Amino acid sequence: MSVQRDIAPDLAHPKICPFLNDFDPKTKTFSLEGENKNERQSQGYTLVDTKEIHTQKQVMMTCLARTFDVISTQSGRVILTSEIFDPIEHHLSLEIWAILFLKDELDKSLSEEIIKIFKDTNPADPATDLEAIETRIIRAGANMSDYQVDLVWRLTKVEAPIMSTLNSTAFRELVESVVDENGRAYHRVREQQQTRLTCEMPKHNDDEEIIVCKDLVNPIECIAKREPIHEGCSDLVYTDQAIGTVFQYYEWKVEWLVRPVKIGRCTIMKTRIPVFFSRITKQVLWGYTLTLQQTKDNFERQMKECILWAAGVTAVAVLVAGGMGIKAAANAFSTALMTCLEQKLDDAVECVFGSMRLVAQSSGWEEKIF
Numbered sequence: 001m002s003v004q005r006d007i008a009p010d011l012a013h014p015k016i017c018p019f020l021n022d023f024d025p026k027t028k029t030f031s032l033e034g035e036n037k038n039e040r041q042s043q044g045y046t047l048v049d050t051k052e053i054h055t056q057k058q059v060m061m062t063c064l065a066r067t068f069d070v071i072s073t074q075s076g077r078v079i080l081t082s083e084i085f086d087p088i089e090h091h092l093s094l095e096i097w098a099i100l101f102l103k104d105e106l107d108k109s110l111s112e113e114i115i116k117i118f119k120d121t122n123p124a125d126p127a128t129d130l131e132a133i134e135t136r137i138i139r140a141g142a143n144m145s146d147y148q149v150d151l152v153w154r155l156t157k158v159e160a161p162i163m164s165t166l167n168s169t170a171f172r173e174l175v176e177s178v179v180d181e182n183g184r185a186y187h188r189v190r191e192q193q194q195t196r197l198t199c200e201m202p203k204h205n206d207d208e209e210i211i212v213c214k215d216l217v218n219p220i221e222c223i224a225k226r227e228p229i230h231e232g233c234s235d236l237v238y239t240d241q242a243i244g245t246v247f248q249y250y251e252w253k254v255e256w257l258v259r260p261v262k263i264g265r266c267t268i269m270k271t272r273i274p275v276f277f278s279r280i281t282k283q284v285l286w287g288y289t290l291t292l293q294q295t296k297d298n299f300e301r302q303m304k305e306c307i308l309w310a311a312g313v314t315a316v317a318v319l320v321a322g323g324m325g326i327k328a329a330a331n332a333f334s335t336a337l338m339t340c341l342e343q344k345l346d347d348a349v350e351c352v353f354g355s356m357r358l359v360a361q362s363s364g365w366e367e368k369i370f
Contacts (some may be wrong), residue, residue: 009094009153009252011060014057016155017199020062020090023161031154036099045101045148048111049118054096058155059276061252062088063201066168067192070175070318073185079315081192082322084171085201089162092155101148113140114147131357170248175318177244178311209326211359216284219359223288226357233351236290239300241307243285244317246358252278253365277365283358285317287337290353299345306340307354320358330356 019030037047063085070080100118102111117136137147172189179185213222220238230236257275287307296303311317316333320326337354345352 009273011058011155013074016060017062019155020060020161020199021088021197027157029154031152033097033099033152033154036152037148040101040148040150046104046105047099047116048102049100051098051100051118052095053098053151055093057158058092058094060090060092061201061276062090062161062197062199064088064163065196065198067194068168068171069190069192070187070315070322071190073188074279078188080319080322080324082171084168085198086167087164087201088197089164090157091159091162093158095153095154095156097152099150099152101150105148106142108148110140110142110146114142118149167247170245171321174246174321176242178315178317180312187315187318209330209358210283211357213359213361214318216282218357218359218363219286220288223286223357227290230290230351230353231291232293233353235292236351236353237293237296238288239296239303239307240286240288240291241285241304243307243311243356245282245284246317246321247281247283251281251362252276275367277367279363279365281360281362283360285311285320285356286290286355287333288354289337289341290351291349292351295326295345295349295352299349302344303341303354306337306344309340310334310336311356316356326358 013032016030019027032075040047065083066087067081067083069078069273070082071078100115102114106114114137117140118133121133121136121210127176133149138144168191175187175189176185178187211219211222213219215222220240223240224238253276255277287310289307291299291303310333314329314332314336316329319332334354334355337356338352341352341354
């Protein structure tokens, strides 16, 4: 068939990421039309006309990676270097164009008639569609091999990228929010000069230690399902304390959905297009102890103080936000917590356990609407 009906824009093409991250105002459009034109030329065809048949708004995301040093305010040493990714939102138009090619040796009068038919046929007119082009061209005396109508797609930047400091600001605030009893921060943040642009934002949900829970205010039921059995101790109760929000950020995903493109009254093609969905995810660190009820009744305040103290001296929230694995961070936290509990509780107290968990809650996925 000389008139192409279907097209599936490949927005995962490796050249698109550099295009999005090129902030030169002159770099406004991305297309593979040149490759299509070269292929047709090698087959003996010449491009003679183009026609836009569909356009729609699209969004794509890239990231700016910033590097931060977390520095101890007591020793002045760097305890952690972390790369934090901020989203960049790109607003684009996705356009579908019909391109007319004619055979090089085609009769001049026939060529002129085909070009006239292509120009006169308005795909947006309810009375016509692209199929009408083919019908009229054949009736004018052309063979199927005399012409080609290809569909190509273009991406055009319609406005400046929207830069965000969402995640880097949250990271800085988290580091500086961990303070001692005098209100002095344990750590400060120093941003390094180097940054890099990327199209891949790391996922924060890959760690199997993360607990997904609908209730971030009271997540003990979710935490209890992961707690191991403590031999020799039964009827244990939880004393929990929120340490801090480690992550609160937008997530996005792309689903490639096949959707019809309608021209007037007629559906001339179906195209697989990227549909963007976003949601907000919040992840909170919780410290907790497991004790007998009597121990909780007598020492609940002291146990919560120990949870907060252990979180401060180990900088566990900062370490997790900075990229340390949850299991390693939990081991450091648990050691500090148990040291504090041994000092606060009576020697006769038995069955005392403590740890921390990262609990996540996400909103539902919503399609990005313009």
